[in-house]
Amino acid sequence: MNPQTEAEHLRAALNHAAHQYYTLDAPEIPDAEYDKLFQRLQAIEAEHPELITPDSPTQRVGGTVLAGFTPVRHRVPMLSIRTETDTTAGGAQAFDARIRRELKLAQEEPPVAYVAEPKFDGLAINLRYEQGVLVQAATRGDGEMGEDVTQNIRTIGQIPLRLRATDSETGEGGGFSIPPVLEVRGEVYMRRDDFEALNDRQREKMAAGDKSAKTYINPRNTAAGAVRQLDSAITRQRPLSFFAYGLGEITPAEEGGPDFATHWQMLQALGAWGFPVSSLVAQAQGAEELVAYHQKIAAERDNLPFDIDGVVYKVDSLELQRRLGFVSREPRWAVAHKYPAQEQLTTVQTIDVQVGRTGKLTPVAKLAPVFVGGVTVTNATLHNELEARRKDVRVGDTVIVRRAGDVIPEIVAVLPEKRVPGAGEFTMPATCPVCGSDVVREEGEADHRCTGGLFCAAQRKEAMLHFASRRAMDVEGLGDKLVEQLVDSGVVKTLPDLYKLGLSSLVALDRMAQKSAQNVVDALNKSRQTTLARFLFALGIRHVGETTAKDLARHFGNLDAIMGASAEHLLQVPDVGPVVAQSLRTFFDQPHNREVVEQLRAAGIEWKEGEPSPAALLPLAGKTFVLTGTFPTLSREQAKEMLEAAGAKVAGSVSKKTHYVVAGAEAGSKLDKARELGLNILDEAGMLALLDNQP
Numbered sequence: 001m002n003p004q005t006e007a008e009h010l011r012a013a014l015n016h017a018a019h020q021y022y023t024l025d026a027p028e029i030p031d032a033e034y035d036k037l038f039q040r041l042q043a044i045e046a047e048h049p050e051l052i053t054p055d056s057p058t059q060r061v062g063g064t065v066l067a068g069f070t071p072v073r074h075r076v077p078m079l080s081i082r083t084e085t086d087t088t089a090g091g092a093q094a095f096d097a098r099i100r101r102e103l104k105l106a107q108e109e110p111p112v113a114y115v116a117e118p119k120f121d122g123l124a125i126n127l128r129y130e131q132g133v134l135v136q137a138a139t140r141g142d143g144e145m146g147e148d149v150t151q152n153i154r155t156i157g158q159i160p161l162r163l164r165a166t167d168s169e170t171g172e173g174g175g176f177s178i179p180p181v182l183e184v185r186g187e188v189y190m191r192r193d194d195f196e197a198l199n200d201r202q203r204e205k206m207a208a209g210d211k212s213a214k215t216y217i218n219p220r221n222t223a224a225g226a227v228r229q230l231d232s233a234i235t236r237q238r239p240l241s242f243f244a245y246g247l248g249e250i251t252p253a254e255e256g257g258p259d260f261a262t263h264w265q266m267l268q269a270l271g272a273w274g275f276p277v278s279s280l281v282a283q284a285q286g287a288e289e290l291v292a293y294h295q296k297i298a299a300e301r302d303n304l305p306f307d308i309d310g311v312v313y314k315v316d317s318l319e320l321q322r323r324l325g326f327v328s329r330e331p332r333w334a335v336a337h338k339y340p341a342q343e344q345l346t347t348v349q350t351i352d353v354q355v356g357r358t359g360k361l362t363p364v365a366k367l368a369p370v371f372v373g374g375v376t377v378t379n380a381t382l383h384n385e386l387e388a389r390r391k392d393v394r395v396g397d398t399v400i401v402r403r404a405g406d407v408i409p410e411i412v413a414v415l416p417e418k419r420v421p422g423a424g425e426f427t428m429p430a431t432c433p434v435c436g437s438d439v440v441r442e443e444g445e446a447d448h449r450c451t452g453g454l455f456c457a458a459q460r461k462e463a464m465l466h467f468a469s470r471r472a473m474d475v476e477g478l479g480d481k482l483v484e485q486l487v488d489s490g491v492v493k494t495l496p497d498l499y500k501l502g503l504s505s506l507v508a509l510d511r512m513a514q515k516s517a518q519n520v521v522d523a524l525n526k527s528r529q530t531t532l533a534r535f536l537f538a539l540g541i542r543h544v545g546e547t548t549a550k551d552l553a554r555h556f557g558n559l560d561a562i563m564g565a566s567a568e569h570l571l572q573v574p575d576v577g578p579v580v581a582q583s584l585r586t587f588f589d590q591p592h593n594r595e596v597v598e599q600l601r602a603a604g605i606e607w608k609e610g611e612p613s614p615a616a617l618l619p620l621a622g623k624t625f626v627l628t629g630t631f632p633t634l635s636r637e638q639a640k641e642m643l644e645a646a647g648a649k650v651a652g653s654v655s656k657k658t659h660y661v662v663a664g665a666e667a668g669s670k671l672d673k674a675r676e677l678g679l680n681i682l683d684e685a686g687m688l689a690l691l692d693n694q695p
């Protein structure tokens with residue numbers, strides 16, 4: 001591509017990005033990406049000055065006025081700062097070297113005094129005070145013209161509506177009295193905790209079915225969006241904060257304004273007049289202390305209550321600032337020294353579903369490797385189906401990945417315009433990708449779970465540790481390390497395999513002496529004699545804790561009754577609610593799980609069957625019947641009463657959970673369905689015989 005064409009492409013891309021960012025508050029590319037394009041354009045223009053156009057993004061500060069706000073002309077233009085892109089210590093040294101060169105300081109002359117500040121990641125605001133009262137607040141806009149956002153800014157508690165008078169006796173704030181005209185500049189931002197709380201509230205709204213609710217991408221965009229809300233009532237609901245870091249117009253010293261000698265002095269005065277000034281602002285002498293500051297803030301960055309994207313160095317002496325002056329729209333006396341970006345663009349290669357130790361299914365986006373937040377990122381969790389759908393991440397998508405500190409990387413947004421045609425919405429698989437068991441999502445829960453339990457390899461170690469634990473089967477010596485080795489080596493695949501373990505296979509394991517191997521074999525033998533409650537608890541059925549297991553054992557007395565009990569029947573057990581009942585049904589409806597139970601019994605695990613409680617004693621307890629057609633002697637109502645008296649449940653429709661269908665003359669679709677499902681079909685006589693034969 002020739003330089004002219006490339007410059008045109010870059011300008012188009014940058015103008016589009018700027019419109020999205022500034023005017024629509026809907027950025028499409030991360031800042032780092034924008035910076036990259038911008039610097040490339042700057043480089044081309046530096047090499048070919050004849051290619052510079054007046055409308056090149058490099059020729060203005062950025063942003064346009066949004067229709068709906070009154071335009072404001074800044075009395076003193078709001079400048080931008082030159083960005084030092086070298087994110088290493090070299091960036092600070094280069095700035096100091098340039099300042100010394102421009103001030104023509106010889107090497108032996110003392111270090112230059114600077115003020116170092118965090119570079120807050122929000123949006124710049126100009127606050128105008130007349131006679132100490134806030135009269136106007138304006139956004140930066142393009143630096144010359146901004147927008148009047150006074151009403152919105154007034155909602156920010158940290159911004160004084162009236163300046164605090166300073167006490168010239170105490171000398172607080174250097175004893176400077178409030179000037180008749182004062183414009184304060186600073187950054188409106190949103191704290192991270194406020195941002196998280198806001199998103200929590202949004203998620204609640206979404207969960208409650210509010211279709212217009214959405215979560216926000218990051219604190220900066222949210223703050224910018226809130227300040228530029230046409231309805232200030234909405235701004236008020238967004239918790240915003242503010243830091244002051246500079247001045248606009250101010251009554252000159254000759255006319256009674258404060259005679260500041262340094263930037264530092266000015267910041268102290270702003271603090272005394274009632275503005276928040278960050279406690280991280282510091283004085284620094286020479287390059288060495290700038291480097292130290294850069295490193296110190298870098299170390300604290302992830303733990304700060306707000307986002308920063310770098311630090312800013314400013315020459316402290318206002319006299320030196322005046323001598324240094326400006327290049328185009330940037331002061332020579334300040335520089336922004338950035339940190340490595342925490343957001344980058346990449347693409348989604350696939351979406352895998354991982355199964356955790358407790359059976360929870362987690363969709364994970366596999367990403368084209370990207371360097372972000374100091375590491376190469378290849379995975380980002382999508383948490384659950386709801387979250388994956390909310391973000392609407394699809395295979396092939398271009399996404400913004402964020403990684404801040406030690407926090408796990410996440411996809412903050414998808415660029416829908418880059419979506420490849422035909423990419424389908426993500427859905428959770430109906431069966432477990434590890435073991436093939438059914439996947440369920442319980443009501444009111446966000447997570448999908450594998451029902452494989454004991455059968456699922458992903459859950460095997462966890463299941464085994466629980467099985468062997470003291471209050472379950474109490475297999476002494478079968479701990480973390482051993483389970484790990486047994487499962488990883490493939491010696492033990494299922495719980496019943498444990499009872500096949502011989503001395504020789506145990507001794508073959510790492511660090512397993514004859515003696516400890518014998519102990520494990522003995523402990524396994526001993527565990528064969530147990531109780532129904534322990535065994536039930538040991539199966540690790542979700543929501544079935546020790547107490548519930550005891551209740552179930554007491555109520556039903558034997559395992560077959562529990563395995564065959566309908567959800568309705570299970571609900572009769574004291575303290576068993578719908579969640580537990582459903583969980584039990586789900587577990588025992590999986591053939592895999594029944595198989596494991598059978599094999600464990602075959603391995604010699606046994607317990608004394610207890611006395612079932614009277615309710616459970618009814619002969620047909622736990623059985624579900626469906627009646628259809630006309631019977632020769634009984635009415636449908638009579639048949640129903642007889643069955644219910646024997647403890648059965650009579651349902652209206654046939655499903656695979658139906659135990660018996662009793663069919664009379666002209667039985668219709670229910671009978672067909674029963675045949676289809678291979679259910680037990682009885683006629684009236686068969687039903688009566690069944691009732692007769694019950695003890």
Ligand code: IVH
Pocket residue numbers: 079080081117118119120121122123124140187245246312331334336
């Ligand atoms: S001083 C002439 N100090 O960075 C210098 N700016 O491009 C004017 N910013 O628009 C800015 N933290 O929104 C300054 N401590 C800080 C800052 C800061 C953040 C932002 C501000 C400005 C942009 C500079």
